């Protein structure tokens with residue numbers, strides 16, 4: 143099982159990073175995937191500090207370091223759903239809280255900010271690179287545990303997060319009152335379960351309505367919908383970066399999808415087209431994913447926060463790049479070039 147050695151904790155505590163994070167880390171176009179793997183945990187610690195959460199919630203730094211190391215170890219080396227995905231989702235939540243001034247302006251409380259960032263770090267813990275429907279169809283042990291409630295993987299990610307919080311020396315919420323502690327765990331539960339795209343799809347119309355009507359600070363439903371929106375935006379944030387990041391991420395996602403499709407074929411089940419390496423047309427699938435899921439989410443965020451418009455523009459630009467790629471591929475296909483020529 144997962145182990146973290148004392149010297150690992152010490153190395154994080156004395157991390158060489160300049161005391162303050164470089165200013166560029168707080169920019170929307172900063173890509174967390176450029177951070178050295180050995181430095182990620184230090185960056186996480188600095189981001190918590192930078193938002194004043196270590197001070198505000200009296201989080202002991204060695205406890206936070208140990209917690210972060212356990213979370214990092216809790217991810218597998220799947221092509222996409224690995225530690226770097228968790229780290230980049232966490233980094234986006236930091237960007238949103240810092241640049242949209244979410245706490246100072248009263249959109250979320252400091253406790254909600256803490257729960258949001260911890261949820262982002264933990265939201266895909268122990269992911270196996272396969273979907274909820276794969277768990278159910280192939281009757282995995284996770285399906286037998288959670289399929290009656292739905293969101294099979296998300297319930298497992300939550301269970302793993304709670305297990306780490308209950309590990310000796312990892313409870314970063316030690317400084318909270320019992321009321322704050324139970325509120326924080328309720329938030330983490332709701333936020334991690336909200337990362338099931340099926341859950342998001344059920345809520346998105348309410349989120350669009352909220353953005354059109356205008357955010358009501360006294361409406362607890364609005365406050366909850368905003369937190370769920372921030373989780374989904376963070377989970378999809380690779381699509382707000384430049385084309386190279388957006389395309390590379392798509393490659394990693396389809397590596398997972400095609401591996402699952404190969405598994406399903408081997409088990410005698412027909413995979414979805416997007417999981418079948420023989421049938422999937424990645425540019426077209428990405429245009430659909432950006433059009434139906436990604437751009438609408440960042441449109442809602444931009445309606446609520448005009449400063450976030452640059453994020454929406456980036457997702458639209460990446461969709462346009464996929465449209466050009468799609469046109470290029472179909473042009474080459476039509477003129478009878480064999481598939482290999484295309485790669486010339």
Ligand SMILES: COc1ccc(Cl)c(-c2nnc3c(C)nc4ccc(C(=O)NCC(C)C)cc4n23)c1
Nearest residue numbers: 337338339374377378391392395416427428431435
């Ligand atoms: C927010 O939660 C998740 C969970 C799992 C994944 Cl893999 C993603 C995710 N993150 N980046 C991507 C990219 C670049 N392409 C994707 C293409 C399709 C789908 C997908 O799940 N389509 C079926 C659904 C719409 C019914 C997800 C994709 N995705 C996000």
Ligand SMILES: [Mg+2]
Nearest residue numbers: 265266337338
């Ligand atoms: Mg997930």
Ligand SMILES: [Zn+2]
Nearest residue numbers: 227265266377
């Ligand atoms: Zn995720």
